[in-house]
Amino acid sequence: MIEQELKDIWRNSSETKKIQFDMTQLLTNFKTGMESRERIVRVRDRREIFGAIIGILGFGYIAYHTPFLVAKTGAILLIASYIFYIFKLRANRKSKHTQDLFLSIEEQLQHQKQFMVNQTKLLGSVLYWMVLPMFVSYMIYVWGVGDPSQYEIPSILLEALPINLRSKLIWSIVMIILSIYVVWMNKRAVVVNWKPLIKQIDTIIDQLKK
């Protein structure tokens, strides 16, 4: 009795709205919507890669022109770190993540969880795959710059090189602060954004299976 009443209440609940479609316009809306979403994801993925490419070009120029062997090694290591950074970002880019919404509820939740766990691992280990390699390479570069008076160095490069002790110290401190900030920000994103979501998904999966 109550069962049938509930089913009737449920079935009637969609009768409150009359839904109509203009199919031609709807398909146009979908196509535009899809293109716009894909563009947003692509731009987000490319923004960080673009920054790394600027770094590669800048340190490529320095590595080519600087006469100091240690600084040149540091610049080359920095380029390698940037390339590794791009590789890591491309391997984990969000646009590669497929939603697979036609999977069963349990499978879909597991997929979603796996994606979040991967993001958590990526952000949590940022110290090892990004910050440390860049920091060490940068220190080698900064402290490897010697006395430029014996060499003919392009003036544009001369302005960029940390020549005296004061500028070496300033750049080192800036790099330390920046590294700490990047690690802190990523760890915070894990704790604030991703871990609660993983916990939420775990709860739903548990409830579904129980």
Added chain:
Amino acid sequence: MNQQENQAFEKLLEDNKGKIYRICRIYAISPIEPQDLFQEVIYQVWKSFSSFKEQATISTWVYRIAINVCLRSKLKFEKNSLKTIRFDAIQFMASQDTSDQIEDEKYQFLRDCISSLPEGDQSIVILYLEEVAYKEIAVITGLTENHIAVKMKRIRKLLFDCITPKLN
């Protein structure tokens, strides 16, 4: 999509719009409205339409997408993506013959009782109210038919205990 697929998609929408909207009404939590969720579900159905293989029935497939989209909307990181501009191509008009206050009240009771169930059980009770067979619920959820039968016994009791005093 070609002309034939467009027609098949249009038919799918007409046949399933009611059930999609009912599911969206349960999962929509402010600031997301049922209309936003509905739009997102049919967008995702359209996006996946060409990959639909007849291993599952079309209704199983639609239920999966609808519930998966709605569940994701409850997760914080999905909320921003749902704040999209509403398409003019979908019109929601108030039905004239449904201004029955008692029916609305009864629906609110049912909605409240469904919302009081554990998150994982809500999707199962929705499918039960849709009169989907246990076998199909098992395919949609990814659980076994026996598991669904055992769970349904417990969920029905919870639902009836919650709603019976309210309806009387």
